Amino acid sequence: MSNISGASSGSSTTRRGRVVGVPTVCWCGAQIVGKISKSDPNPYRRYFRCAFAVSNKLMDDNHVFKWVDEALLNEVDRLSSEAKRLEQMVRESEIVFDGAEYENMVFDKVLMKVKEEVFEKVESVVSESKRYMKKLMIVGIAVCMIVVGLENFI
Ligand SMILES: [Zn+2]
Structure with a gap:
């Protein structure tokens, strides 16, 4: 060798x-x-x-x-x-998820989700009404044109 x-x-x-x-x-x-x-x-x-x-x-x-x-x-x-790193991680996560703090976190999360849902609903209603307004405007313009046309015709 x-x-x-x-x-x-x-x-x-x-x-x-x-x-x-x-x-x-x-x-x-x-x-x-x-x-x-x-x-x-x-x-x-x-x-x-x-x-x-x-x-x-x-x-x-x-x-x-x-x-x-x-x-x-x-x-x-x-x-x-x-192993030391993992032990440290476990200890830190125990502190975070300890009792009241954990409940607060969950509460905050739920609140945020509810807010998001409400916001989404509002958003969809707003866009829906915007679309409705557009349609209304188009119909209005068409009616005006017809009226003007009729007046000219008469
Ligand atoms: Zn090699």
Whole structure:
């Protein structure tokens, strides 16, 4: 096996650190495979690697390379911060939906809906009467013209 995993004995995140947690697919689209390092600095240390890079025996490329232990640590960190975030969210929503405040919110919503409905009804009545007025005007003009025509005729 090549010595890519021996190239960096310390952190793999500094050099190729674009992946957080356990990588599932490389940017090139290839699957990630689990390999075991055979290098002197990291004997038997497991790592994730782009399958394309493995099959082409690439070295010092920018395809995914990540130590499994580091990836797992990342994953644990990510999950624990995610858990904290969710806990925070639950606590905040409890405050918002607590008792009176919740009732007020519901009341406001109902009031708003009623207002909207009333407004819509008023609107439709107004437009209806506008249409009616237009018809009336047209009829009125027609009547006038007929009257004028008749007067001329007589
Ligand atoms: Zn790749």
